Amino acid sequence: MLALSSHPFPLLSPLFSSAFLRFPSSSTRPSSAIASMARPPTDFPYLPPADRDLMLSLLTTVEDRLGSALLPSNVSPDVLRFQNSNGSAHGSVNIRSGSQSSPVDFVLQSWLNCKTPGGGEINIASLFAFLNSSTDAPHLLFELIHGSPTSIVLIMDLIPRRDLVLHPDYLDKFYQQTDLDGPRRHLDSLPQVSPYYSSSLFIRSVLSPTSIAVSVDFGKEGEASAMEEMVAEHIGGAAKKIVEVWLEKCAGVRVLGVAEGERLELERRDELIKRKAVEIDLAANLPRMFGPEVAERVVAEIQMAFRV
């Protein structure tokens, strides 16, 4: 097993949960409102260069294509940037909600940097884009957990909103016709790539049958430059394909209207994901990274936003 498997996040990462963080648009925090007018920090300062370039590219693509469907950020400064008491862990979470007429629920970008006891560090970069219940189209999930210069865990998926066994047409439309298995097969064919299994069976259940959940490892003797090439070329190519499918087939299509009963089921399903994510991931892991005080504040805000 990779050394990464022993990192402090038993699931995808705390950010898989933070993905669901969303502040109500009725929030009345003056300092936040001022902060929201500026373009949020997108510099991912601690990330290795190839990771940062990829994240910026994906984020720019999403923001440009969604355009006015995304509202300005309303996230408070102490979530846009936070750290632990001794400065060994830094993080940023930024969220832009979708406009009322948009099928977009929110787009979240984040990074975390955490020094490890052995003198190394972990970098986690995430991009999540979730849709609301006006559509049943999949959510976008992208996460890159860089555990050492030569090893990463990568999670990329369009998260299904339906039971795929009961809805084979849904499977065909979003996964088969779009050839989402192609990027997965490509990465799977590379010798440094092996499957990654989340220790949470629930998280595994959330993912689609074309999900990319892999470890990439060049070994202790490996060159960081080889990993940079892997991120830029292979992972970047797969990520851009998946983001493109999401923009074109999920977020970019005219909403045809989901029946009221179906909306309630979609909302119940999404809520279960959020509730379990907070319960088994964030509430357990954030304290380890940022200490109880920062973690409690963040978790409390998330729970309030989730109403869970």
Added chain:
Amino acid sequence: MLALSSHPFPLLSPLFSSAFLRFPSSSTRPSSAIASMARPPTDFPYLPPADRDLMLSLLTTVEDRLGSALLPSNVSPDVLRFQNSNGSAHGSVNIRSGSQSSPVDFVLQSWLNCKTPGGGEINIASLFAFLNSSTDAPHLLFELIHGSPTSIVLIMDLIPRRDLVLHPDYLDKFYQQTDLDGPRRHLDSLPQVSPYYSSSLFIRSVLSPTSIAVSVDFGKEGEASAMEEMVAEHIGGAAKKIVEVWLEKCAGVRVLGVAEGERLELERRDELIKRKAVEIDLAANLPRMFGPEVAERVVAEIQMAFRV
């Protein structure tokens, strides 16, 4: 990729579909009725010894534990044993339905043997045990596709009957508390084992997050005896654990009663699995193995039994 990947079955195998074969208990075929009184053929004559020993062990365990919950076989002789016109492919499918008071729908055992153009042969052994809609407990799936003396594909799972995202308690009860991920992790740790991805996204969607879907390959230079040891020890150990969980937690528990609306949804879900299995698997593959005449007869009987 393994040479096995090019075998003629793009999905799990034809038998993954045949698993759903069931003749109505109201069948009025005199010859079948006579055949059903004898113990069905359980000798798996073409299988490698370790495979045969394992299949017989699993089958005996299931039949002994289910006891009178299983009715005598009602399968006609030309399904109990069949072959293609030139005798290069042989097969057997046997099914025992569950009694009226039992949660068991049917137990199916089967084997297929098929000579390949290169002078080799493929052996497929399967054991499937499905429950009816009086319970929502998982179905049992076990399949061993022996493509050469030193390579196999193995599929083992308890197939969920519910959307696991909407039913985390179900996931916890049948998969987490039973530690079904343990056997998967063990096989995953062996160097000859790698993941196997069905080319059908639907089949992948049917499987659970602890499903074992792997290729085992000792290479062209490998010894058949090493594979025999693998089957007897590692695969056998995993299979027995999974069958034991199924018998104890799924088939062997008192049925508490599933509400009428839920029964209909369970039946609709099971029917979708059966319908898609016939459509994308059996109807496409059986002709290649047994020629159009045998295949048509078998498929027609299955479709009649499935009412699809």
